[in-house]
Amino acid sequence: MATTRPVSTTRRPVRQGGPGHGPGGGFAHIERPNNARGALRRLWSFLAESKRDLLVVVLLVLVATGAAVILPIIQGRAIDDYILKGDLPGLGRIALLYMGVLAVQASANFGQHWLMPAISQRTIRLIRKRLFEHLQLLSLRYFDSKPHGELMSRLTNDVETISMMLNQSATQLISSMLTIIGVCFTMFAVNWRMALVTLVSVPMMAIVTRYIAKHTRRGYREQQATLGIMNGIIEETITGERVIKAYAREEASMAEFDVSNQAYVKAAIFAQTLSGVVGPLSGLINHLAYAIVALVGAVMAINGLATVGTIAIFINYSRELGRPLMMIANLLNTIQSSLAGAERIFEVLDEVPELGEHDDAVSLGDIAGDVVFDDVSFSYVEGVPVLKSVALHAEPGQTIALVGPTGAGKTTIVNLLTRFYDVDEGSIRLDGVDLRQIDRDSLRRAIALVLQDNFLFAQSVMENIRYGRLDATDEEVIAAARLANADHFIRRLPNGYQTELSERGSNLSQGQRQLLAIARAMLANPQILILDEATSSVDTRTEIHIQEALLRLMEGRTAFVIAHRLSTIRSADQVLVIDDGEIIERGTHMSLLAQRGFYYNLYMSQFKGHVDPVMIPAE
């Protein structure tokens, strides 16, 4: 059927500012693969698993196409040899033969349509699986540098495009090509003169099609670009809808959208009209061939160069010609755009996984939790150092408070300790072993984090806490929730522990999300604990209880706390004051106050004279 259109209309590149602070701008989608052959070969490697099935499908397509080519000949024979000669029993025999070929064709088509979905879906499943599993291995540096929406688009839209191609285009392309070859071959075999005449319109149409295809590609590129911009606006608007409402900016937002919407409609009309024209044009080929066959065939019949049966055969073939030709033109477009998608997928698969590990990496057993930073320097972007020669020593069981302005490098220390990133210079040692020598998974199992962004999954509260330790029983989960003082609010939720959270836990308040994250960390029962501003948005009364629970948890464990709370800082064994990537002061709360330095000023500015002078030790 002639309705196969380039399916790329559902691709949606997301408008993104570039990462970093430089001028970002959108990225244009060029729907042409840079290395089509390479992409094909790799795609083949995914298909190879179904090699045998695929071979069967190709054979079945061959059989079905063969049958389709033979049927008109039988029809022609029936007219010439039996009907026109008045042989009714012969006609009956050939009708039975016709039926037989039909049965073969139907079976082959059935087999092909039965096998192909399994092949394509199995392949797609494999691609998805590889992609997903590979993503899990990539470093945070990768995720930080790639806009979220773009990655998402690769994992969904690009994979979907390939799926479409495998599902329909691949077999259709094969059968279209076989049909053309078969029809041409047979036509020449039956009557070469008429074959030449029938094919007269083909080169002409090929030229027209090529011309159209070229412009169509350009048109589609334009359409995808405008679609990308428009979808970007839609996505951003919906995410930011509350802000738009808060600032009563609906009108401006609509105006912005209307412009992009109109641009898209215009581009789409151009592109899709051009590609839609292909349908009627293929009809024209059919009709021209039809008319020419009738005209020339009749003249030849009069001169004894053709029979009525031959005309019937060619009339049938004339219908078979235009469709596969146009389909091939269309399919090539589709395949090209899915190969471009395949390339984007392979790009992800080619990303080198997280920070290579030494072959002899040790797996951590029971550790004491002795952490040493030995002159550690680090930068996210080359030339912009975030940590400069940081040295610290946390003895087992100590609580280290990290204090300092935003952007001083506190979070980076955490990122290095968990090996989300590797140090540039110096080393970090845990119980005397360089982190890079330690099996990464076992390192992270020894550490629990309560991060700034307390991500929760769209699952039940129970499952979210259990994320900390998958084999925990319900009782253990509830116990952990109690310790984190989350039990109280959880029980007040509509379904208690079985309450399903919505996307990112958005049906909970920020404070509640934090309580769950704390419970999750508690359940993990780690040797090292990292609290990254974990308590900043829990309200004060709840926090009192959390403090209590955290103190209990921190007991006997090494804890790094990025702290805002005086009480936390006070009870810390070491307070490290970090500014601009360096540890500028260190000591305990009291000794630091006595220094009357950076920390003292920080402390005073928070409480602005509302604190009893008695609290500050005399110089």
Add this chain to the structure above:
Amino acid sequence: MTNTLRLLRFVKPYWRLALAAPLLMLLEVAMDLVQPTLLQRIIDDALPTLDLGIIFSNGGLMLAAASVGVIGGLGCTIFAMRASLRTGGDLRQTLFRKVHSLSFANLDDLDTGQLVTRLTSDVTAIEQIIQMGLRIMVRAPLLLVGSLIMSIITAPSLAWIFFAFMPLLLVLVWWVVVRARPMFRRVQKALDGVNETIQESLSGIRVVKAFVRRFHENKRFARVNDNLMQTSVKAFRMFAIVFPAMMLVVNGGVVVALYLGGGRVMRGDIQIGQLMAFINYLMMALREVLFFGMLVSSLSRAEASAERIVEVLDTQSTILDRPDALPQFEPQGRVAFENVTFSYEGSDSEPVLDGISFTAEPGSTVALLGATGSGKTTLVNLIPRFYDVTAGRVTVDGVDVRDVRQTALRRAMGISLQEPILFSGTIRDNIRYGRPDATDEEVVAAAKAAQAHDFVMSFPDGYDSEIGQRGVNLSGGQKQRLAIARALITNPAILILDDSTSSVDVDTEARIQEALDEIMAERTSFVIAQRVSTVLNADKILVLDGGRLAAEGTHHELLATSPIYREIYDSQLGNGVNANGNNQTS
């Protein structure tokens, strides 16, 4: 189909195009139908008599018909594309406006990811179905009826074959239609499951890594991935049965016509040309039914999209402007809550706010303290009418907020929400978002007050630095400070800061506080904060507890009268003993 039909009203403005397309298609169909008859004339009239004149005149007619037909087809395509894409554009526009008209409560119910899909790929699906509708769905019935008539004219004695095979095909088509819809809905659902899992795993990648849950995630994904595969295979295999069966029926009809018609030719009842033309009409008609069947299956897919679109269109905003609402509003900033009760719709649990009454005088600062879930955010959300009160009323300058147009009401306010969402564009654009006509100097002033100026200037492009979607390259504290600047630049009568400095360090927060004290002197401000130090200077502190107003007063009053407040204060600034009784000198 009802939802798809309902969306057809969007075609109305383009009815001329939508009418011209099928009319031109009629031309194409007519030309298609003429061809076999002309062929018949050539074979039956010209061949026996060897009359070249008949051959050329009819052959010429066939070529002419082909040319006219292609004009009809091209015209139809051009008009159909225009009609469908413009309709799609209008539909998107209407949806977009609809989203803007929705209330916060509506938005809570609609999943944002799905909303994006509805405005993008679902609308595309509708566009495509309209295109098909205007082209192929018109073509198929016309051709069907036309060839039926032509075949009766050509060979009346064989016409019954049509009526014998047509019902068979129709049964098959019906079978596809009935089965396809639920099947593809299941596929769509399975696909949603896969996409949601990917989305979640990507967003939560830090957590996944921190807890080493790679294998757990892989397993979770394998489950949805396998499910999608199985569902898809099942759905697509439906065609494995149907398509070959349809082909068999079509060709079966041809065989029967050939055999029975051949007999009649032998008996001299009809001529061979008649038989050939009849077979041509038969194939034409039956093939159209086959196409039609395939199309109908895509119609049922479109219906799923239409359903999702209509759902958005049908969503009634829970907050509407009254017809007589004030179009202009420039209040002094006196905010009063009069016995306000609020509960989220559908939840039968206890109200989130219960009998709240207080007044905030113009120029005063009101601070809200209270436990998680005590209703602080809900309370401030009622002032700009993000939600409507369940009972009681909220007034600004004595006017019920429900008597003012939402846009006018909100223009009088500067709001920094709990989650600081920024837009793509430059930092300058983002700050200016609060007031698009603000000058560069005003932008800088607002940024300075929000303590954002220094870090902005540390970027290579300063205020012209681009920020990614949702501000990915800024820290949480930096985003919060830009959000505050955005609120300050509106120069509002009422300023609302909902926990806007939670990720900002104490030192910076103190400086923001200082700047705010100065700027907010003239306006009413509401501040939700966790740190007591943030609220010490407030003119009025509201302590919320379980949705009730537990205490109200200044810092000194509350210290003396409110045990809850005293407890909070002690835990944060208290003299040496924290809540656990641990001594500071550990």
